[in-house]
Amino acid sequence: MVRLFLxxxxxxxxxxxxQAQADSVLLENITxxxxxxxxxxxxxKVASIKQEAGVQHSLASVLSTNPRAYVKAYGAxxxxxxxxxxxxxxxxxxxxxxxxxxxxxxxxSDFSLTPFALIDRAxxxxxxxxxxxxxxxxxxSIHIANEQPKSTEINLFTGLGSxxxxxxxxxxxxxxxxxxxxxxxxxxxAKNNFPYTNTTKRGHPRETMENASFAQYGFxxxxxxxxxxxxxxxxxxxxxxxxxxxxxxxxxxxxxxxHDQSKRIMLDYYLENKFxxxxxxxxxxxxRINFNGSxxxxxxxxxxVDHEVGHGSFTHKIGANVQRFGxxxxxxxxxxxxxxxxxxxxxxxxxANSWLLTWAIRQxxxxxFDPPVTPSIGWEHTIGSKWxxxxxxxxxxxxxxxxxxxxxxxxxxxxxPEHGMHxxxxxxxSASSHxxxxxxxxxxxxxxxxxxxxxxxxxSPENIDKVTLSGVEYDMEWRPIKALAVALSxxxxxxxxxxxxxxxxxxxxxxxxxxxxxKSTLSYTRQKxxxxxxxxxxxxRYTTADNDYRLPAFLLVDMGLAWPLHVRWLIAASANNIxxxxxxxxxxxxxxxxxxxxxxxHTFKFNK
Amino acid sequence: MKNRxxxxxxxxxxxxxxxxxxxxxxxxxxxxxxxFVVNEGNFGLGNGSVSHFNTDxxxxxxxxxxxxxxxxxxxxxxxxxxxxxxAYIVVNNSKKVEVVDLGTFKSTATIxxxxxxPRYMATKGTKGYISNWGNFDxxxxxxxxxxxxxxxxxxxxxxxxxxxxxxxxxxIVGDRLFVSNNFTSTVEIINLATEAVEKSLTVGNSPGALxxxxxGTVWVVCGGSWGGNDGKLVSINASNGSIQKxxxxxxxxAAKMAINKPKNQHYIYSGKKVYRHxxxxxxxxxxxxxxxxxxxxxxDEKNGxxxxxxxxxxxxNGTVRRYSEDGSLIDSFxxxxxxxxxxxxxx
Numbered sequence: 001m002v003r004l005f006l007x008x009x010x011x012x013x014x015x016x017x018x019q020a021q022a023d024s025v026l027l028e029n030i031t032x033x034x035x036x037x038x039x040x041x042x043x044x045k046v047a048s049i050k051q052e053a054g055v056q057h058s059l060a061s062v063l064s065t066n067p068r069a070y071v072k073a074y075g076a077x078x079x080x081x082x083x084x085x086x087x088x089x090x091x092x093x094x095x096x097x098x099x100x101x102x103x104x105x106x107x108x109s110d111f112s113l114t115p116f117a118l119i120d121r122a123x124x125x126x127x128x129x130x131x132x133x134x135x136x137x138x139x140x141s142i143h144i145a146n147e148q149p150k151s152t153e154i155n156l157f158t159g160l161g162s163x164x165x166x167x168x169x170x171x172x173x174x175x176x177x178x179x180x181x182x183x184x185x186x187x188x189x190a191k192n193n194f195p196y197t198n199t200t201k202r203g204h205p206r207e208t209m210e211n212a213s214f215a216q217y218g219f220x221x222x223x224x225x226x227x228x229x230x231x232x233x234x235x236x237x238x239x240x241x242x243x244x245x246x247x248x249x250x251x252x253x254x255x256x257x258x259h260d261q262s263k264r265i266m267l268d269y270y271l272e273n274k275f276x277x278x279x280x281x282x283x284x285x286x287x288r289i290n291f292n293g294s295x296x297x298x299x300x301x302x303x304x305v306d307h308e309v310g311h312g313s314f315t316h317k318i319g320a321n322v323q324r325f326g327x328x329x330x331x332x333x334x335x336x337x338x339x340x341x342x343x344x345x346x347x348x349x350x351x352a353n354s355w356l357l358t359w360a361i362r363q364x365x366x367x368x369f370d371p372p373v374t375p376s377i378g379w380e381h382t383i384g385s386k387w388x389x390x391x392x393x394x395x396x397x398x399x400x401x402x403x404x405x406x407x408x409x410x411x412x413x414x415x416x417p418e419h420g421m422h423x424x425x426x427x428x429x430s431a432s433s434h435x436x437x438x439x440x441x442x443x444x445x446x447x448x449x450x451x452x453x454x455x456x457x458x459x460s461p462e463n464i465d466k467v468t469l470s471g472v473e474y475d476m477e478w479r480p481i482k483a484l485a486v487a488l489s490x491x492x493x494x495x496x497x498x499x500x501x502x503x504x505x506x507x508x509x510x511x512x513x514x515x516x517x518x519k520s521t522l523s524y525t526r527q528k529x530x531x532x533x534x535x536x537x538x539x540x541r542y543t544t545a546d547n548d549y550r551l552p553a554f555l556l557v558d559m560g561l562a563w564p565l566h567v568r569w570l571i572a573a574s575a576n577n578i579x580x581x582x583x584x585x586x587x588x589x590x591x592x593x594x595x596x597x598x599x600x601x602h603t604f605k606f607n608k
Numbered sequence: 609m610k611n612r613x614x615x616x617x618x619x620x621x622x623x624x625x626x627x628x629x630x631x632x633x634x635x636x637x638x639x640x641x642x643x644f645v646v647n648e649g650n651f652g653l654g655n656g657s658v659s660h661f662n663t664d665x666x667x668x669x670x671x672x673x674x675x676x677x678x679x680x681x682x683x684x685x686x687x688x689x690x691x692x693x694x695a696y697i698v699v700n701n702s703k704k705v706e707v708v709d710l711g712t713f714k715s716t717a718t719i720x721x722x723x724x725x726p727r728y729m730a731t732k733g734t735k736g737y738i739s740n741w742g743n744f745d746x747x748x749x750x751x752x753x754x755x756x757x758x759x760x761x762x763x764x765x766x767x768x769x770x771x772x773x774x775x776x777x778x779x780i781v782g783d784r785l786f787v788s789n790n791f792t793s794t795v796e797i798i799n800l801a802t803e804a805v806e807k808s809l810t811v812g813n814s815p816g817a818l819x820x821x822x823x824g825t826v827w828v829v830c831g832g833s834w835g836g837n838d839g840k841l842v843s844i845n846a847s848n849g850s851i852q853k854x855x856x857x858x859x860x861x862a863a864k865m866a867i868n869k870p871k872n873q874h875y876i877y878s879g880k881k882v883y884r885h886x887x888x889x890x891x892x893x894x895x896x897x898x899x900x901x902x903x904x905x906x907x908d909e910k911n912g913x914x915x916x917x918x919x920x921x922x923x924x925n926g927t928v929r930r931y932s933e934d935g936s937l938i939d940s941f942x943x944x945x946x947x948x949x950x951x952x953x954x955x
Contacts, residue, residue, distance in 0.1 A: 251654030251683040292746035453921045454901035456879045546924030
């Protein structure tokens with residue numbers, strides 16, 4: 001850790017020095033938008049995911065109070081996958097700088113492994129987006145990226161929390177002539193020995209959680225070089241390492257241990273000229289999971305090229321990518337390597353100021369598969385100055401995972417991709433900056449839904465169920481006075497099996513899809529002090545496909561206070577689950593009651 | 609209100625009636641008769657249970673342990689053994705045996721000392737014999753399988769008898785304990801007087817359920833090796849411990865078995881198919897295509913019915929079907945999650 005500090009400090013000093021020397025070459029910055037596909041995604045909702053000032057969370061813990069997703073967490077700081085719009089954990093994808101980084105063996109991401117401390121922005125996109133983003137994007141997607149810095153500064157952060165939680169972060173950014181970079185290094189650990197009521201034991205004793213401690217560290221390094229006004233070269237590096245004990249169930253007493261590592265490196269090259277905008281990406285990604293000493297390694301090489309050209313009120317984009325998956329997993333028997341590529345074309349059209357129409361189509365090519373051609377069409381129409389009507393119709397698909405196909409015994413090489421049809425429409429009203437509200441209706445159907453079923457002495461996946469998805473999303477933001485902001489949001493999610501291998505499951509809600517979720521937030525700013533209180537309500541969740549077992553609804557109330565002592569200092573404190581709710585996100589996995597956090601940040605600014 | 613009063617009166621009367629008419633030493637109470645379904649539950653979720661099926665009223669009561677004792681039974685309910693008025697419920701991943709009064713299902717004791725992945729149990733006098741796989745280390749290597757000899761009067765561990773890997777079913781015949789070692793090909797015979805293994809027999813891959821036939825011969829079903837299509841039914845002379853007969857099935861089966869009342873027919877299964885063995889001949893008996901996968905089998909001697917359970921992919925409650933001995937479906941009922949076996953109270 002100390003060494004890391006020194007290295008960063010050295011690099012920063014060096015750059016500050018460069019900055020001092022750099023004089024004449026002041027280029028206008030090219031900004032690569034974090035979500036370059038978004039202009040072809042009319043009618044799809046994208047919202048940035050924000051954490052409260054001063055606290056460093058994982059994506060999983062921030063999303064756990066977002067009613068647009070349900071976080072399936074196996075305990076505090078433990079494995080956490082998402083259900084977005086009533087879909088399964090594998091039917092959404094995490095994108096890092098535009099590349100799907102779902103773990104290829106599982107076809108899903110563990111959102112507890114991604115700390116906010118290492119990223120500048122995170123966005124949640126709702127709804128089927130396979131035509132733009134490829135496999136897995138059935139329920140939605142999450143996008144994380146770091147952005148070109150605008151100033152040279154160092155930010156030091158340290159935090160203390162309940163149950164032995166310590167956090168330290170050093171973030172540095174610099175702008176020096178043609179170069180800019182941002183570096184972040186983060187470490188956190190927790191004993192996670194929270195008290196809980198054990199409802200599975202006689203007399204419901206208060207117990208202390210054992211074997212749930214974790215230690216995580218990681219860094220990101222993003223460098224941009226703009227050699228000429230129309231070229232930008234970026235190099236992005238990501239490393240995270242999570243070492244944790246697996247929180248046991250209330251009734252069990254295991255001592256499992258898991259060590260996860262993600263290594264990502266990407267080079268991108270962006271060129272703008274009279275022929276349009278061209279972008280190349282080359283990345284190498286590797287996930288390592290070591291469960292109780294058994295190691296799985298999933299390396300991947302990714303290359304992509306796309307070209308965007310404007311033509312009157314049309315913008316066209318055409319692109320292709322190639323990926324080479326590898327996997328070294330004992331249960332596969334032999335080492336796996338396979339190629340997959342995607343071809344895509346998107347167009348956006350603005351026939352008038354008040355209309356935006358987009359159309360996209362994508363085809364995945366993979367040996368042994370015949371994935372569906374995936375088109376989408378979207379629209380946005382502004383009515384007057386306050387109303388906007390938008391919508392999207394799309395097909396979606398998900399390729400079977402490596403585990404689905406290669407796991408021995410049981411892996412089924414004959415699986416077909418899951419695929420779906422979806423439609424959504426939204427109406428948004430915004431009256432100045434004081435009030436806005438929106439409502440979205442969506443519906444869809446996913447067929448060839450993959451389920452692992454017992455097959456004699458082993459389990460095997462089959463394309464067997466068909467699920468109908470529908471829902472309503474409502475949002476409201478209101479600023480009655482300048483200092484006060486009120487936000488309300490509600491989701492109704494119906495995710496019902498229309499066909500199933502078991503007739504008893506037909507017509508039933510999918511497990512771990514709460515039908516109702518709601519959140520209200522109140523934020524108050526006075527001078528420099530910021531206070532907020534958020535109440536998140538999660539409705540009952542069934543834990544089985546026949547809906548005979550359930551987890552009760554629960555309310556979480558969190559409070560936060562951020563106090564800038566000075567331009568350079570920020571102190572923040574938070575109290576979470578202040579009503580001390582007993583709740584579970586996954587059956588039989590305890591979650592902590594009331595807990596606290598205190599953090600201090602210091603920023604050195606060099607520019608001015 | 610009036611209805612409720614009548615109902616309570618009726619229940620009370622029924623209770624009185626059952627007390628007066630049933631004055632011998634058998635178990636008393638709501639669960640004194642009928643059929644118990646052992647529901648494993650999902651591994652790690654602690655939702656294993658025991659369901660009770662009343663053969664007269666056809667009523668099913670789910671998770672009776674929890675409703676009586678107000679705590680969940682535990683994680684992976686593997687088996688239930690009945691001896692007189694006591695039932696012993698072996699809870700694998702909770703590493704315990706719950707002792708309940710058979711009539712009321714009230715928990716009277718918990719055996720946990722020395723247990724490591726307990727599987728099945730047999731009793732004789734004041735001693736219990738519990739098969740244990742042993743503990744798996746981080747890389748899933750097994751340390752040592754054993755039979756735990758337990759004093760039933762104080763739940764104390766008396767002795768561990770080391771056995772070969774994956775010790776599964778247990779059966780007492782006379783003063784011998786037969787144990788099948790599921791991760792191997794052996795059945796070991798333990799002398800109950802010396803509490804030592806006196807013989808090890810190689811029977812076939814993955815031996816499991818044990819049963820005694822009408823001639824006093826011990827039968828063991830062997831599931832077969834991985835992809836080997838070499839399931840077997842093997843009979844063992846109980847008095848001299850020698851193998852009498854080996855029936856090669858030509859396919860793999862589950863290591864579970866039911867035996868009919870005259871104890872001359874065995875029911876075994878593979879996937880969705882049930883087979884019947886009699887006089888060295890194995891014939892297809894049922895093909896239950898509506899099932900996801902058969903997970904348990906049992907025979908109700910009182911009524912002559914075969915019980916077969918579907919695990920429903922462990923995604924929800926399972927289903928139990930009842931068949932007559934001619935293979936015709938009688939009816940079905942819903943059990944708990946992962947129904948893996950049955951206990952029939954012989955009145």
